Amino acid sequence: MTLYKQATIIGFGLIGSSVARALRENGVCEIIVACDADPDCLAKVQELKLADRCSGDAAEAVRGSDLVVLATPVGTYGDIGKAIAPSLDFGTTVTDVGSVKGCVLKALQPVLPEHVHLIPGHPVAGTEQSGPEAGFASLFAGRWAILTPPEDTDPDALKKLTRMWEAFGSKVEVMTPEHHDLVLAITSHIPHLIAYNIVGTAHDLEGVTDSEVIKFSAGGFRDFTRIAASDPTMWRDVFLNNKEAVLEMLGRFSEDLTALQRAIRWGDGETLFNLFSHTRDVRKQIIEAGQDEEAPDFGRPHDTATRK
Numbered sequence: 001m002t003l004y005k006q007a008t009i010i011g012f013g014l015i016g017s018s019v020a021r022a023l024r025e026n027g028v029c030e031i032i033v034a035c036d037a038d039p040d041c042l043a044k045v046q047e048l049k050l051a052d053r054c055s056g057d058a059a060e061a062v063r064g065s066d067l068v069v070l071a072t073p074v075g076t077y078g079d080i081g082k083a084i085a086p087s088l089d090f091g092t093t094v095t096d097v098g099s100v101k102g103c104v105l106k107a108l109q110p111v112l113p114e115h116v117h118l119i120p121g122h123p124v125a126g127t128e129q130s131g132p133e134a135g136f137a138s139l140f141a142g143r144w145a146i147l148t149p150p151e152d153t154d155p156d157a158l159k160k161l162t163r164m165w166e167a168f169g170s171k172v173e174v175m176t177p178e179h180h181d182l183v184l185a186i187t188s189h190i191p192h193l194i195a196y197n198i199v200g201t202a203h204d205l206e207g208v209t210d211s212e213v214i215k216f217s218a219g220g221f222r223d224f225t226r227i228a229a230s231d232p233t234m235w236r237d238v239f240l241n242n243k244e245a246v247l248e249m250l251g252r253f254s255e256d257l258t259a260l261q262r263a264i265r266w267g268d269g270e271t272l273f274n275l276f277s278h279t280r281d282v283r284k285q286i287i288e289a290g291q292d293e294e295a296p297d298f299g300r301p302h303d304t305a306t307r308k
Helices: 014-025 039-048 074-087 102-108 155-167 177-204 210-215 220-228 232-241 243-265 269-288
Strands: 004-010 029-035 053-055 067-070 093-096 121-123 144-147 171-174
Touching (some): 014 029, 093 121, 121 155, 144 155, 177 210, 177 220
Parallel strands (some): 004 067, 029 053
């Protein structure tokens, strides 16, 4: 199902390389152009044959493309937008894969020409791995792809981009950038912040050695370390660009944590049991919604045989 003649992907980490693989596997476009500022990354892209052409120059890379995907940290979007603006063809769709959306419009709307379609996007998928070799075409299958188009977005451009994500196996949801950032603050950003913090706390804890932390990490701590292994540049930009929603959700979390602390102090077993029962039900709903599987993990390697 060919939707685009030529797609340029700027940034070839986990998500960018997975988009390239998904484009190729599903026949969504005819030509894939890779762009990355790191020559070693582009060399790996060529070695893996993830693109038909590679370039370190963003302005050159987007020429002739009717789809441009920004897959770099969101803090770079403004400079990239200024660089590519003069080279964008009439009717080109410019989208992204960042996990913050309000800042995308603020960064790109003032610098992109009016003859392109800016449709911010966010595939809610990923792993803690990074680099072009970490991507796989099925990363987006069964996951949500959120699109946050401006009010005056061309409906045909939105429909075409929606069909692309559906071709990847994603379920597409359309919402405002503000609502997206609030939802993701609690479902993704705060959990990452907690993970980064608790791993740092364990490392600095007096009376517990680093070797003991590693040795006995088969408990819940191991799962925190997996999340905390995510790209530090990307997450730095996420928190700096979604600080209002994150701070609001962090305030709510702190209030609930205080209530939990009080229940433990006063031996309020009923409150603890009710909370744990409720959260267990939430976990069950996530599994039933197809957003995770019930099989235990316990730190065993994941089967990557089906990844492409």
